[in-house]
Amino acid sequence: MPVKEPSATAPASPPTSPQASPRRSDTTRTAILTAARERFAADGYERATIRAIAKDARIDPSMVMRYYGSKEGLFAAVLDVDLRLPAPERLNREDVGHALVQHFLDLWEENDVLTAVLRVGVTNQAGAERMQGIFRDQLLPIARHLCPDPEQAPVRAALTAAQLLGLALARYVLCFPPAVALPREEIVAWLAPTVQRYLTAPHP
Numbered sequence: 336m337p338v339k340e341p342s343a344t345a346p347a348s349p350p351t352s353p354q355a356s357p358r359r360s361d362t363t364r365t366a367i368l369t370a371a372r373e374r375f376a377a378d379g380y381e382r383a384t385i386r387a388i389a390k391d392a393r394i395d396p397s398m399v400m401r402y403y404g405s406k407e408g409l410f411a412a413v414l415d416v417d418l419r420l421p422a423p424e425r426l427n428r429e430d431v432g433h434a435l436v437q438h439f440l441d442l443w444e445e446n447d448v449l450t451a452v453l454r455v456g457v458t459n460q461a462g463a464e465r466m467q468g469i470f471r472d473q474l475l476p477i478a479r480h481l482c483p484d485p486e487q488a489p490v491r492a493a494l495t496a497a498q499l500l501g502l503a504l505a506r507y508v509l510c511f512p513p514a515v516a517l518p519r520e521e522i523v524a525w526l527a528p529t530v531q532r533y534l535t536a537p538h539p
């Protein structure tokens with residue numbers, strides 16, 4: 336019995352990978368956030384526009400609104416930073432200054448997101464307040480865990496943030512030549528004892 340030939344049909348389309356859409360979404364979000372950080376840092380919040388940010392990201396302005404809803408929502412996303420600090424109980428009290436300075440140097444140097452957010456913070460009041468909140472909220476549990484007097488934890492966290500942010504501003508944003516040229520091991524040697532004292536000393 337002759338074998339019946341299959342009817343000619345259009346070739347089936349290759350299956351779409353379930354990860355294709357999320358990957359495109361992640362790429363678009365990254366492009367938007369990168370463009371927004373640069374635009375907010377350069378123009379400030381008031382002057383930066385969704386249209387300008389979309390143009391920098393090479394996408395339609397409607398895509399910015401689709402992902403972030405408004406300029407306020409985009410600004411909040413730009414300033415949403417996880418410092419990836421270790422859990423307080425995992426820190427050794429005897430070398431917490433060394434550990435934190437090393438950690439923040441890694442953060443600043445592994446990618447430019449935190450540096451870009453810092454640029455936004457120094458050009459915009461809302462950005463400055465957000466940076467204060469990030470460092471206060473994420474450093475405060477460490478200060479509470481380590482400092483001898485829990486009531487001093489907010490001050491200890493603020494002093495630590497001032498030291499670390501001052502380093503970042505001088506080395507990565509303003510790019511003072513001596514600060515840029517300083518080797519990492521020397522930065523740690525200078526700053527670690529100060530951060531250690533802020534967090535663990537019984538008094539100034």
